Amino acid sequence: MSGRTKQRAAGNSAEYLGISSNEKILTECYSLYTDRQNGLLKIAKALGLRLLPPRKKITVMLMGNHSAGKSAFINWYVEEHIQKTGVAIETQGFTFVTSGRKRESLTGNATLHLYPHFQSLQEITGVADYLSTEISTSKQKRFSLVTFIDTPGLVDGDMKYEFDVEKTLVWLGDHVDLIFVFFDPMGQALCKRTLNIVEKLNEKNGEKLRFYLSKADEAGHESDRQRVMMQIVQELCKRPGLNKCGFDMPTIYIPNPNKPSRCVNQIEEICKTIEKTINLMVQNTLNQLEEDCQTITETVDRKLIDDRDQVIINRKARIRHFLFGSLGFLLPLSFLTAFIISCLSRESLAAVTGENMADNLHFWASAVSVVWTWLSGESQLWAMFLLVCFSTFLILLSKIYKGTDPTLSKKERKKLSEIQNYVEDVMKERKVHLYELYLRQCVSEYDFS
Ligand SMILES: Nc1nc2c(ncn2[C@@H]2O[C@H](COP(=O)(O)OP(=O)(O)O)[C@@H](O)[C@H]2O)c(=O)[nH]1
Ligand SMILES: [Mg+2]
Structure with a gap:
């Protein structure tokens, strides 16, 4: 050898x-x-x-603007096309993506049975109809020890939900181990709604928050990427609750063999963060x-x-x-x-x-x-x-x-x-x-x- x-x-x-x-x-x-x-x-x-x-898995919540690449990241990590992706396809509710013995999709009530401690979430925000679970048999990476929560993409304006999305995200923040916030370099990056929720989450669960510049391969040249990142960091720093600056924001994108990019991909950082959190658990x-x-x-x-x-x-x-x-x-x-x-x-x-x-x-x-x-x-x-x-x-x-x-x-x-x-x-x-x-x-x- x-x-x-x-x-x-x-x-x-x-x-x-x-x-x-x-x-x-x-x-x-x-x-x-x-x-x-x-x-x-x-x-x-x-x-x-x-x-x-004791718990058998850690829980990671993904949040961010609509079309920031949350669902695509889960699919990449699990190495299976579980979540629908696409600019037009909006994740309407909260989807728990977890590993199991059989590929299965569960509805809201079955999800509450699977995660009984989320019952009080239903009592607070009435979110049950918008919960679902996708069980996959994948054993890729550390997936057998992780449950991802894919959340609805946030947009500004009149977008109305039947349940209180902000309250639900803040409540989930108390019950998960990690919160990944994806900012994509496109127009939606500085959605006020996302920033408001990040600010609220930071009050109690700041140590769980991790920020990523997603879809970095679409950000153009290095200088464009830097500009986008500066803009996001500046916007975050403007918030009184988030005024800690020195934000660490790895740039990530889903590697595409058909579309090689010269942009630095720090997606492995996410895997390491998950790994560390598992070890801690x-x-x-x-x-x-x-x-x-x-x-x-x-x-x-x-x-x-x-x-x-x-x-x-x-x-x-x-x-x-x-x-x-x-x-x-x-x-x-x-x-x-x-x-x-x-x-x-x-x-x-x-x-x-x-x-x-x-x-x-x-x-x-x-x-x-x-x-x-x-x-x-x-x-x-x-x-x-x-x-x-x-x-x-x-x-x-x-x-x-x-x-x-x-x-x-x-x-x-x-x-x-x-x-x-x-x-x-x-x-x-x-x-x-x-x-x-x-x-x-x-x-x-x-x-x-
Ligand atoms: N180029 C590129 N496209 C991506 C990346 N991640 C996601 N996308 C695309 O962006 C669109 C929205 O992604 P999606 O995961 O559905 O976003 P979500 O709304 O945050 O769940 C889809 O068409 C994906 O194929 C990435 O890293 N690079
Ligand atoms: Mg999605």
Whole structure:
């Protein structure tokens, strides 16, 4: 193998590794969460936690003037003619272009089923009838990890939509990973509507925005292109919300073998931006997995500690309940017995309880009756009243300690410990494996680039 071929083969294997690694990591992460038996979502739900499953793809929204080349770019990236293109053909609604097992076109409601979190978009702007999805089996570039949203071309003037296009685009801006704004060198480049929306998007999602001068091969000579670009940048800078200047605006065009152009084509920059965002998502997904495992372990720890504390509280409460309760009953009972015993002769008592016991009981009974005779008639009534009150108070006190909070059964504690062990051992091992896979891919990308 020649040096060059070897290099290409290595590059291809890195490429292959890149695709399969990121895809593999995301798919495995997804199944770690959604597994029906031991998935993190199921575990978390049982613990009263709410976790979200990781995403499997990034979402890229394309916006810009009518005929700026948005649909043509998607077709180029996917390497399949999915979206209709043409100056006269207007993309009326929002089309999600995503990869799947079968070539299919879905309507608005099916799209909302596929992307349930867009349901609130429908509630805000009533856009459902203008949503659609194109599923393609293409595996070109990084398409298996990207969903594109093709948006209606914007034009100034009276063009009326049945739904609020601006609101929809701004709402989507919050929910996508990247926003590509295409400016074409033709007349429409400085459409006010586009600039207004870009300004609004920049308020909250400035870091997602990327600007491109599309159809650069149609911009004439280099000097014309520079002039168009200057004009666009100046127009952008005029907007108070966008006054950051120093706009980076790669020039791109769809390569056409029948119409070679000498113009510099930076379309690969877009691919690199997509690639970087995918890598970032993979990293975030792995970090989130780590964080979620940690949350689960900590929740189980807290539950077990709280339960141990509750067992001690319950035990103390039960002892108090028993002590106050028995004292509340025994106190009046012992005085009553003393009076009964004092009425009995010592011999008849001895016959029932034995000599020793009879002595003790008789001593107790005579002590009580001596104290009783010391009291005057009214004081005896008071003493009885106080005795009843005191024993009622003790019984009420014991009732307060009756209610104990439930604690975990032995089986439940065992189950919690099992969950913890599973998350700490099994998940950790898979997590480490996935991190390794990701790092290996990064190193190989670095090595072969
Ligand atoms: N020369 C040239 N034509 C392009 C390029 N991209 C798109 N077009 C053409 O421009 C027209 C409008 O493109 P389209 O993708 O439908 O624009 P959209 O309205 O932004 O979706 C079509 O006829 C495309 O073939 C490009 O990079 N170079
Ligand atoms: Mg279009």
